[in-house]
Amino acid sequence: EPEVTQTPSHQVTQMGQEVILRCVPISNHLYFYWYRQILGQKVEFLVSFYNNEISEKSEIFDDQFSVERPDGSNFTLKIRSTKLEDSAMYFCASSEQGSSSSELFFGEGSRLTVL
């Protein structure tokens, strides 16, 4: 069964450093998303991406964040200058355009720890 894959599974970084989280969505999916989950809290929407551009973003997704689809398979989230409060599990997800179920398929997550 196709799966969304994410790398790295865990990254530890110093405050102020840049971080890039990578995702490979399911190949026939056209909508891509990043969510984050601070420990013990809800899954929060960051950004959605369709047709090579951001379609929606939340208040969390400020100028420190950016997304890119550098090639036909990867979807990346970049945090330019990490803060302590960026420590969270970051989930990538994808969905199939026109799917009647509108199901989100999540990756296993990338745990980011900012020291």
Place this chain on the structure above:
Amino acid sequence: GENVEQHPSTLSVQEGDSAVIKCTYSDSASNYFPWYKQELGKRPQLIIDIRSNVGEKKDQRIAVTLNKTAKHFSLHITETQPEDSAVYFCAASLTGGSYIPTFGRGTSLIVHP
């Protein structure tokens, strides 16, 4: 925007008992309500969903009910088993377009053998 509230945050039951998790939403235009299960250390996965044109949906031991007037929906698990132990998230969204589900805080269900 949409706001989803979920209760309880923790639910502890004995094996064989039923478990009910409740969610409310704020945007009356929302028409799609999925439930995701996240086992410890794993990715959230869809377990059941319901659309606004039905009031109830059942899949073996899992059922979801929707009350559009009151803007709340619930997950019911009967004959709980230890493998049902996980965090359950409800969500609400509009189908079509960019589809951005808003999630609840999650309920940690613990089923004691």
